[in-house]
Amino acid sequence: MTTLTDSSPNQIRAACEAASQAAPGWAAAPVVQRAALLRALADSLQSAREALVPLADEETHLGTVRLNGELDRTCFQLRGFADQIEAGRAQPVQDDPAVPGAPPAGRPRLTRIAVPVGPVAMFAASNFPFAFSVLGGDTASALAAGCTVVVKAHPGHPLLSRAVFELATAVLPAGVLQMVEGAGIPVGVALVRDPAITAAAFTGSVRGGVALWREANARPRPIPFYGELGSINPVVALPGALAANGAALATQLAGSIAMGCGQFCTSPGVVIVRDDEASQAFVKQLAEALAAANPHAMLNAAIRAGFNAGVARLHGRAGVKSLLALPARETAPGAHLVATDAASFLADEVLREEVFGPSCVIVTVRDAAETLQVLHAVEGTLTVTLWGADEDTADNRELVRAAQAIAGRVLFAGVPTGVAVTAAQQHGGPWPSTTNALTTSVGYAAMERFLRPVALQDAPGWLIAARGQA
Structure with a gap:
């Protein structure tokens, strides 16, 4: 080379x-x-x-x-x-x-x-x-x-x-x-x-x-x-959105995580779900969709080494369950998915670090209050995605305020990968993004x-x- x-x-x-x-x-x-x-x-x-x-x-x-x-x-x-x-x-x-x-x-x-x-x-x-x-x-x-x-x-x-x-x-x-x-x-x-x-x-x-x-x-x-x-770009998937359209959202999100072999600054690195039936079905569908993804080779050996080290740290953390750890396919890495709860996520800063590549952390929360705690722990990020915050409720207003406090761009549909070049765009966020x-x-x-x-x-x-x- x-x-x-x-x-x-x-x-x-x-x-x-x-x-x-x-x-x-x-x-x-x-x-x-x-x-x-x-x-x-x-x-x-x-x-x-x-x-x-x-x-x-x-x-x-x-x-x-x-x-x-x-x-x-x-x-x-x-x-x-x-x-x-x-x-x-x-x-x-x-x-x-x-x-x-x-x-x-x-x-x-x-x-x-x-x-x-x-x-x-x-x-x-x-x-x-x-x-x-x-x-x-x-x-x-x-x-x-x-x-x-x-x-x-x-x-x-x-x-x-x-x-x-x-x-x-x-x-x-x-x-x-x-x-x-x-x-x-x-x-x-x-x-x-x-x-x-x-x-x-x-x-x-x-x-x-x-x-x-x-x-x-x-x-x-x-x-x-x-x-x-750096940015981990949290996605908050509320139960209503997943009950109505969980399978399609899982497919869309898997494509975003694996896009460009996960080497996008807006790649989703954390997904926040509730502890309910629709959300857990979504997590299963996401793991299946990621397992079918076929990432290409990474940009260089140093980035590949950093990815390997990052996912190894995730799989080895206390309170973390490994949902997907695909082996490498020739020169391309496999996708990785792990799950944890809000308490473990809040206690362990390693779970809040960006892993540059096709990996993601699922955080299961009990209620809206824990969702806000997880977002506050993220600090600065380029994007936050809110699925299902369509109604004018007190919880949704709090959620939007929390997202705006830590992100430069807040999405209410779609996925964060793909950044439009336009006058209204904001690609930047609070430190450390x-x-x-x-x-x-x-x-x-x-x-x-x-x-x-x-x-x-x-x-x-x-x-x-x-x-x-x-």
């Missing part, structure tokens, strides 16, 4: 300096130009599909169907951000005219605008080699906001990273997109520490993300670090991470006019 050679400190410094030199010109570029270039990047990706998808499959084992869909999603994001900035989303203006008199009744004219923060460090993810990599959502949103980008390529797909980078630099002005390489920790640390970098975006492990977040905050001039770290619950890494609001508000007081007319013409 081809591996990336660690970029040297001089190469990292040169990449960051090139992005810094290009930053003023890119920030000042007319919106119509930035939008045209974003669309040109999408067109170039699509035109190179026949070469890029087989290369991605060789390096990630994700399958050509999935990878073609992911390439389409990446192109959709790029074009979507182009549409958004043409509509003025990257240049919001709040204008308060002057009012005669002294404060607080009177005031000067104040015009609130947004300016690009400057060069952004982007850490590519292993599990989405197109959509969260060199030209993925973080890069697209930063470019749309008017920021230059230095990508740290992921060592899980080095040849694809180089191919996409070459494609992109043939489209963009010189310096706007830079790339550094390597699996070594010093590469990421040097990138975050570089004085030219003004913000960082990361998708990956809790351990790696927390280390880089600390580096970002330890700089002489700290920078925002937008990290997506992300380092900043106020932002999203998916959807058009992702641009806001890389725009800094500035108030102009009694600004001259030419400056206000220039904002309107950009």
